[in-house]
Amino acid sequence: MRLKDKVCIITGAASGIGKAAALLFSKEGATIIACDMSEENLKVLKEENPGPGVIDTYVLDVTDRKRINEVVEEVASKYGKIDVLVNNAGITRDALLLKMKEEDWDAVINVNLKGVFNMTQAVAPFMIKAGKGSIINTSSIVGVFGNIGQTNYSATKAGVIGMTKTWAKELARKGAQIRVNAVAPGFIKTPMTEKVPEKIINALNEKIPLKRMGEPEEVANLYLFLASDESSYITGQVIGIDGGLVI
Ligand code: NAD
Secondary structure (H helix, E strand, O other), X not given: OOOOOOEEEEEOOOOHHHHHHHHXXXXXXXXXXXXXXXXXXXXXXXXXXXXXXXXXXXXXXXXXXHHHHHHHHHHHHHHOOOOXXXXXXXXXXXXXXHHOOHHHHHHHHHHHHHHHHHHHHHHHHHHHHHOEEEEEEEOOOHHHHOOOOEHHHHXXXXXXXXXXXXXXXXXXXXXXXXXXXXXXXXXXOOXXXXXXXXXXXXXXXXXXXXXXXXXXXHHHHHHHHHHOHHHOOOOOOEEEEOOOOOO
């Protein structure tokens, strides 16, 4: 098992890519701290746990620093360590530049950018103390290439890349084996993309060399690799997973 005895926090774990990751990490023997805003979906996730890993669920909003500190402290004292942090929670509030409301700008920045900062600032001390760990941040191809209607979202996903590279340098000081990488998915079949009109999906599929959207399980496989010791010499990287869309 590739994650045996590892304690892994996953945010946004109750849906889409985060859920696929929680289920996969459990099959690989991890203890998963599944954090999400949706209590109902966390319950479903727990019921679907394939084992042999444990899925421990926490209702947590990544914008709520007080709650984050409570949960991280509880996890660290319950399990004695935190090996992996997957900063996966994310939202979209799309609009063209001239129509984007300030509240939509703020909401996306708070969850996708500040949420990643909040979680990492709370978890990093435990990794620094242990001298090791793996942090996986979910960016997007949109953070590198932009996208019409996603000023707020693309800003956060570009920001996540900046934080990833900074933390890869900062957290590796004094010989610590703390790795920080970002994953940049293309167009993945999850609740986040289910409202995209069929016409747009067909046009996008045409542009993707592999001619299809990605499955959440395919991104979860990349999280697994980055969470495991198999990626022990990889840090500060942004790894695309997009069927070749941005070649
Ligand atoms: P999703 O909507 O299926 O799942 C997101 C989960 O995050 C939900 O369970 C939601 O409840 C949770 N969440 C939202 N706000 C939260 C908050 N404040 N605190 C805690 N949890 C919160 O979306 P997904 O497609 O699985 O997206 C996962 C990640 O992948 C996101 O960061 C997204 O930006 C990124 N991504 C997705 C795609 C795609 O095509 N689906 C592409 C590139 C990047």
